[in-house]
Amino acid sequence: MSPAQFPADRAAYLRAHAWLAAAAMAGAMLILWIAGNPHIWTGGVAGLAAIALRGWYLASEELTAVWAVEGAELTGPGGQRIALRRIETVRTIGSFVQVITTDGHKYLIKYQADPQATMAAIERARA
Known part of the structure; x- marks a missing residue:
């Protein structure tokens, strides 16, 4: 057994993706607001969906590192x-x-x- 191992932590992974989702949601909503779109809330949904999909897709690889x-x-x-x-x-x-x-x-x-x-x-x- 190795004297020092550094596995990926699931809680840290989820926390990082929560921050990333918040930033994506805010960024997408800002872009829609600047563009004059009356439905800026859709940016929040899209940002959340994009990061949730990314997190789900990469979890099996990232969490085994x-x-x-x-x-x-x-x-x-x-x-x-x-x-x-x-x-x-x-x-x-x-x-x-x-x-x-x-x-x-x-x-x-x-x-x-x-x-x-x-x-x-x-x-x-x-x-």
């Missing part, structure tokens, strides 16, 4: 492997943790229940 520190590497879905010595920056962005390597490649560890703890675990492994 697990990153882990294994030896001297950070491993991720799809066979991604990052040598810990190549990691230059680790930071949080909402429920995501972004890892940037010395050669500029960027990786996202998505939908973390505690992104600060994930970042701290990666930093400890690097030390």
Whole structure:
């Protein structure tokens, strides 16, 4: 078993999609209002439907993603492997943790229940 694993969290996934839906609803309604459409409420319905469909469609892939520190590497879905010595920056962005390597490649560890703890675990492994 890996000393540090970072699985995607369902609650973080739902929370991120709720914020995305709110933004999509507001944006669609604003566009319809600017365009002079008298039925701006349809933008809210469309924004919500679009993000709900997206969330449902991607859930099976996103929620099975697990990153882990294994030896001297950070491993991720799809066979991604990052040598810990190549990691230059680790930071949080909402429920995501972004890892940037010395050669500029960027990786996202998505939908973390505690992104600060994930970042701290990666930093400890690097030390």
